[in-house]
Amino acid sequence: MQTQSIQELTNIARHLRINIIKMVHNAGCGHFGGAFSSADMLTGLFFYKLNYRPDDPFWEDRDRFVLSSGHMSAGLYAALAKLGVFNEKELMGFRKFGTPLQGHPKFNLKYGIEMSTGSLGQGLSIGNGMALAARLKNKNYRVYSLETDGGSESGMVWEGIMTAAHYKLDNRCVLFDLNNVQIDGYMSDVMNIHPVADKFRAFNWHAIEIDGNDMQQICAALDEAAATKGRPTAIIGKTIMGKGVSIFENKPKYHGVAPTDEEFKTAMQELGVQS
Amino acid sequence: MTNEPLNIATRVAYGKKLAGLGETHPEIVVLDADLSCSTKTDLFAKKFPNRFFNVGIAEQDLMGTAAGLAQCGFTVFASTFTIFATGRAWEIVRQSIAYPGFNVKICSTHSGITVGEDGASHQSLEDIALMRVIPGMKVLVPADAHQTMGMMEFMVKDKGPTFMRLGRAEVKDVFDSDYRFTLGKGEVLKQGREICIFATGYVVRAALDAAQLLASKGVQPTVVNMGSIKPIDEALIVQMASQHRLLFSVEEHSVIGGLGSAIAEVLTAKAPQRLIRLGMQDEFGQSGTGAELLKHYRLDAQGIADSISGCI
Structure with missing residues (x-):
């Protein structure tokens, strides 16, 4: 992937958010809150760091990405379409009958979807398996997954965190979207997960804490992760759920609902789309 | 070999x-x-x-x-x-x-x-x-x-x-080194008449031994091994149902959802026939030697033979 300027990357993130809200609005359902909070980290990964050939999604040496929190599928699909893996027009089929763009991702390499996810907490272990495979095959590819704070309440995540450190998987990197919101409310009210970075460090990971909505910090952290040897890296990005549209920001109710027509209109305006 | x-x-x-x-x-x-x-x-x-x-x-x-x-x-x-x-x-x-x-x-x-x-x-x-x-x-x-x-x-x-x-316990051979597995196929281990026993896993050996015990009473059951439970050998089940008047299934598994249920699903659709499911009857096991437990739950040769005798 060619290196792009921070301004270009920020524009791509805005473009992803526009498509995400269009998809969810068009589908009448879906989860855009987390897709918005993680859109900047996803952009940094896909358009700055990921070693990937959009015209050859089966390329054996490609970096892998697993969307552990499958409900944020709209963000993944928007990014893959923007990369050119498939036509952007297909995004409007999201969640509709017969689409490869299922409500939660279904394994489909032709579309760049590396893994079926949706049941939370499984992607960390799956990414570890892919990272072990790279080691067995003497490949240099790296494996990324996007984890979330809510999704990491699942015990299996911590099993995988232990395994990645035990096997010193330095080709393994976790992007951790810390937006402090889960479906039933704020995490401090439902189930506190803090301190996240300390937990990763206690499990022998390299942990980098950043503003997960700051593209400069995201790119720097991705570079630092790639240069870290002997242990896996967690990039813990503090983010704002619904980031990018003021009426959605940090409001739990926008975790898993489609915007009303009025809200959609406001979102389009705030994202700079001319009506 | x-x-x-x-x-x-x-x-x-x-x-x-x-x-x-x-x-x-x-x-x-x-x-x-x-x-x-x-x-x-x-x-x-x-x-x-x-x-x-x-x-x-x-x-x-x-x-x-x-x-x-x-x-x-x-x-x-x-x-x-x-x-x-x-x-x-x-x-x-x-x-x-x-x-x-x-x-x-x-x-x-x-x-x-x-x-x-x-x-x-x-x-x-x-x-x-x-x-x-x-x-x-x-x-x-x-x-x-x-x-x-x-x-x-x-x-x-x-x-x-x-x-x-797979099982923990030693099991006597049912087959020999010439055995070749085919997916979706069961094997008739012993051809008999009137009664057919379908068995799977560890208790297949016991089902064969039960057939020996029953032979002394003049009962000659057919014994079928069902190693491939999914896909299951539908044709063989239908054939056995047509050739026998009473069917049994034997497994060291719950009778709910296991081999017996899989056979029953075929029978109800293709060859309605009476099937008695031997196995764990909606209960948990307990400590003991394997032999003691098989005897207690009537899944050893004698227990299987007694269950069959009690139904015919």
Whole structure:
């Protein structure tokens, strides 16, 4: 992937958010809150760091990405379409009958979807398996997954965190979207997960804490992760759920609902789309 | 090949065969969850340490890691005790292995009541039901060491998820070294008349012995081994139903959802016939030797023969 300027990357993130809200609005359902909070980290990964050939999604040496929190599928699909893996027009089929763009991702390499996810907490272990495979095959590819704070309440995540450190998987990197919101409310009210970075460090990971909505910090952290040897890296990005549209920001109710027509209109305006 | 009897536990046959297959199949990777000495994957681990990963006592991580390795093209054998592989990790097996159709072979040991002294916590009685219901999952239950190895020859050539149910206890041979496994096929081990016994796994040997006991009373049951539970041999079930007046199923598994249920599903659709399901009758096991437990739950030769005698 060619290196792009921070301004270009920020524009791509805005473009992803526009498509995400269009998809969810068009589908009448879906989860855009987390897709918005993680859109900047996803952009940094896909358009700055990921070693990937959009015209050859089966390329054996490609970096892998697993969307552990499958409900944020709209963000993944928007990014893959923007990369050119498939036509952007297909995004409007999201969640509709017969689409490869299922409500939660279904394994489909032709579309760049590396893994079926949706049941939370499984992607960390799956990414570890892919990272072990790279080691067995003497490949240099790296494996990324996007984890979330809510999704990491699942015990299996911590099993995988232990395994990645035990096997010193330095080709393994976790992007951790810390937006402090889960479906039933704020995490401090439902189930506190803090301190996240300390937990990763206690499990022998390299942990980098950043503003997960700051593209400069995201790119720097991705570079630092790639240069870290002997242990896996967690990039813990503090983010704002619904980031990018003021009426959605940090409001739990926008975790898993489609915007009303009025809200959609406001979102389009705030994202700079001319009506 | 010699025809020396093996008379070993299916888990031992599994471990030995896996270590052998590792030589000719570099694509095989083996995972275990801190039970490799019991599941016998330690034999592979010693021979191919680079292709063996122990994830510790974390069965969900075991299945997730297996899925990731399989996604990258490896044939993954994932082993632990059956209760953990199919129970604790069930939803990971469904979501991350079966749904994407990955080439993971879940070969778990210590199935059924023949686990013995460990008691009910470790005696998996629900696994056939749990795996059978997952779309695309093949379910195999070998009756002895020869069938275990035959099924493994099949598995390394086949793509996609498979569950193989293995036992802790030594079992006398049912087959010999000429045995070849065919997916979806059962085997008539003993041709009789009027009564047909379908059996699977460890108790196949007991079903054959029960037939011997019944012979002295003038009853000559047919005995059929059903190692391939999914897909199941529908044609053979229909044929047996048409040739016999009373059918039995025998398994060291719950009668709910196991072999008996799988046969009943075929019978109701294609050949309505009376079927008596012998097995664990909606109950947990307990501690004891395998022999004591099989006797208590009427799944040894005498118990099976008595159950059949009581129905005819």
